[in-house]
Amino acid sequence: MNRLWTPAWIARHVAMVVLVTGFLGLGWWQVSRAAAGNAISWGYAVEWPIFAGFVVFVWWREVRHTLRGRAETTDAPGQASAPAGTPADAPTRPVVRRPVRVARGSAAADGAEDGDLAAYNHYLQWLNDNPGAKPGDYPG
Template identity: 50%
Template sequence: MRRLLTPGWLAGHALMVLAVVTCLALGWWQAGRAAEGNTLSWAYTFEWPLFAVFSILIWFREVRLTLRKGRADEPSPGVEPVDDRPRPVITRHVRSTTAEVDEEADPQLAAYNHYLAWLSEHPEARPGDYPAKEYR
């Protein structure tokens, strides 16, 4: 909760309150103009309060994300951290299809197929781990 009391967050809270008050004041002003006969102002009478509600919803979303970020730094029970962060285990199921490729006719396609075959054989590897430099 202390994270929400930093100077940046206090400025954000003040900006949100200012935005809501401004939107409601503009809505009230448009309601007065609409009552005087300006029919276009009826749309703005309802639009400005919607902007105020939108500002409040965005502010709540940012507060929730900030508070969740603090909880995400703590490791979950039963999840072993990798690189100091817990990561889910992802498994890939790759269906292999083989096609006849004339390596002499299209060496670039053959190199790419070799690269894809290597990735399929090493599902835990990342593309940067590919050992054959001449195929890149």
């Protein structure tokens, strides 16, 4: 529970209270405008409490995520523990894997260059050798 009382979390708690109070206040303001005859304000009177509910939903989800993250790294009975070989205080993070590169065709496997690739490399070499030239000036 102490994890929710760091300076960053205190700022999140304050922001949640300010946003919810502000959104509900704006909703009440729209209700008063709608009661005065502004028909479109009825729609806004419904939207502002929904925005406040969304702020509470995100805040509650982050609180649960933070508390759940701490529970996974402790070795209390009935709770999940960190994988074997990792320190107890190390945060668990998803593994990032690199993509697998597969050579296409037998030409790439044999080391021979593709005809289109060779032509493109020749074009790039020509552009490099002629820095002031335009691509339309290429003789090939």
